[in-house]
Amino acid sequence: MKAPFSAEPIETVAASDKRSGNPGPFGGYYAPVEAPIDAEITRTDRGTSLGEYMRKFWQPVCLASDLRDVPLAIRILGEDLVAFRDLSGNVGVLARRCAHRGASLEYGIIAEHGIRCCYHGWQFDVDGRVLSTPGEPLGSRLKDSVCQGAYPAFEKSGLVFAYMGPPAEKPPVPEYEAHAFPPDNKIVPFSNFLPCNWLQVHENIADQAHAVFLHVGMTIDPDAKAGEGTQLNASFGIMPTLEWVETRDGSGMVFIAGRRIGDRIWIRINDLLLPNITQHAHLFEDGEKPKIFANHLSMTRWAVPVDDTHTQLFGWRYFNDLVDPEHRGDASKCGKEKIDFLDGQVGNRPYEEGQRNPGDWEVLTSQGPISSHKLEHPGTTDAGLFLWRRLVRRAIRGQAPGASAEAIASLTRRCNPLPMYSQDSVLNIPARDGTDDQRLMREIGRRVFDIIVEADGVDPAARDSYIREQIRALEKTASA
Ligand code: FES
Ligand SMILES: [Fe+2]
Numbered sequence: 113m114k115a116p117f118s119a120e121p122i123e124t125v126a127a128s129d130k131r132s133g134n135p136g137p138f139g140g141y142y143a144p145v146e147a148p149i150d151a152e153i154t155r156t157d158r159g160t161s162l163g164e165y166m167r168k169f170w171q172p173v174c175l176a177s178d179l180r181d182v183p184l185a186i187r188i189l190g191e192d193l194v195a196f197r198d199l200s201g202n203v204g205v206l207a208r209r210c211a212h213r214g215a216s217l218e219y220g221i222i223a224e225h226g227i228r229c230c231y232h233g234w235q236f237d238v239d240g241r242v243l244s245t246p247g248e249p250l251g252s253r254l255k256d257s258v259c260q261g262a263y264p265a266f267e268k269s270g271l272v273f274a275y276m277g278p279p280a281e282k283p284p285v286p287e288y289e290a291h292a293f294p295p296d297n298k299i300v301p302f303s304n305f306l307p308c309n310w311l312q313v314h315e316n317i318a319d320q321a322h323a324v325f326l327h328v329g330m331t332i333d334p335d336a337k338a339g340e341g342t343q344l345n346a347s348f349g350i351m352p353t354l355e356w357v358e359t360r361d362g363s364g365m366v367f368i369a370g371r372r373i374g375d376r377i378w379i380r381i382n383d384l385l386l387p388n389i390t391q392h393a394h395l396f397e398d399g400e401k402p403k404i405f406a407n408h409l410s411m412t413r414w415a416v417p418v419d420d421t422h423t424q425l426f427g428w429r430y431f432n433d434l435v436d437p438e439h440r441g442d443a444s445k446c447g448k449e450k451i452d453f454l455d456g457q458v459g460n461r462p463y464e465e466g467q468r469n470p471g472d473w474e475v476l477t478s479q480g481p482i483s484s485h486k487l488e489h490p491g492t493t494d495a496g497l498f499l500w501r502r503l504v505r506r507a508i509r510g511q512a513p514g515a516s517a518e519a520i521a522s523l524t525r526r527c528n529p530l531p532m533y534s535q536d537s538v539l540n541i542p543a544r545d546g547t548d549d550q551r552l553m554r555e556i557g558r559r560v561f562d563i564i565v566e567a568d569g570v571d572p573a574a575r576d577s578y579i580r581e582q583i584r585a586l587e588k589t590a591s592a
Pocket of ligand 1 (some may be wrong): 229
């Protein structure tokens with residue numbers, strides 16, 4: 113079709129296809145500049161499907177170290193809140209606007225019990241009850257008829273969690289494997305802010321192909337010595353075989369990445385859990401040394417919507433000799449707006465540094481405040497994103513019984529902590545002449561994953577040794 117007023121050769125214009133979104137060579141004029149967003153799985157204000165779903169889980173809302181002698185203004189799921197620790201040690205997460213006449217409680221005075229509004233002195237306990245209305249006449253019952261908006265909250269290992277859903281549906285508090293094992297695990301809380309929607313931040317973990325390019329191939333420092341100068345170990349620069357599998361009745365998924373490292377196959381698996389949690393195996397893994405089911409975690413992380421166009425990553429970094437025997441991590445570099453792995457995780461670098469050595473922060477925020485999926489042209493490596501989006505959609509539509517907030521709460525009651533699937537295995541399985549090595553890696557990856565899932569039915573005390581025994585047998589058979 114010839115476009116009006118076009119002086120371009122007819123072939124160039126004919127190559128454009130507005131229906132497919134392909135504008136053709138030099139066809140920028142036809143390229144779409146905006147498209148609708150996928151509101152169902154990006155918007156989290158109260159009353160939205162996803163917002164109501166997310167509210168039924170405990171969410172980190174701030175670092176415990178940010179609770180000082182003045183209240184902390186926070187915004188979570190589009191709600192303006194204030195967090196504080198009262199003088200009795202109780203943590204409060206209250207609506208920021210005072211129930212009396214709307215002054216912000218960020219200017220309040222922290223009390224023995226709760227917080228006192230600076231405007232007329234009303235005092236609210238951490239559960240929102242009005243403890244006093246000092247300007248009212250003696251005997252006034254006004255305080256008994258009002259409650260400040262309040263959410264249950266607690267501190268755990270340096271993070272403050274709140275539950276913002278219907279009180280009757282409050283789930284149990286989940287435990288995390290890395291808190292019990294290894295016993296000397298050092299747990300360091302952190303938070304990183306990104307001015308963009310939560311989904312593009314979270315689904316980045318389902319997009320494992322980006323590690324090959326963004327973190328290795330595209331960011332080689334020309335001044336670095338051989339083998340250095342990339343954000344991740346060079347082994348991450350090998351394009352892996354990739355598979356994504358739904359887990360636990362649709363309440364999560366894993367990616368399975370297989371890489372050939374000489375005579376070995378490195379199988380890496382990471383967990384993504386609804387609604388917004390990821391658990392990461394060793395961040396500095398290089399796939400060089402043999403290992404079988406190294407399930408020591410480096411990090412647990414939540415992509416918490418501040419609102420629809422801002423996200424706060426909260427998490428725990430884990431430090432111990434099992435997960436990081438070479439001590440490549442650095443606990444002193446983790447905390448508020450700082451993290452010890454990869455460049456470009458936080459937004460406080462000079463712009464040009466981000467251009468020369470871009471990281472996750474640059475690519476995620478540059479997708480726009482809410483990335484429009486309609487403008488994407490996905491390839492085979494993007495299948496994991498689509499699985500994740502499908503999981504979220506099915507969960508909030510009630511189409512996956514195992515992914516409802518009630519089902520996940522019930523799973524937590526039965527199995528707390530949930531055994532993680534995240535792990536690295538580096539198996540001695542040389543390539544075979546005449547055999548499709550990519551296919552072999554896929555099969556080994558899938559078998560490793562199946563063994564781990566089978567172990568859900570094994571006594572927790574025997575789980576790890578069962579899995580290792582089975583993977584060892586797999587290695588033996590596959591290398592014979
Ligand atoms: S506005 Fe808070 S006490 Fe009046
Ligand atoms: Fe990344």
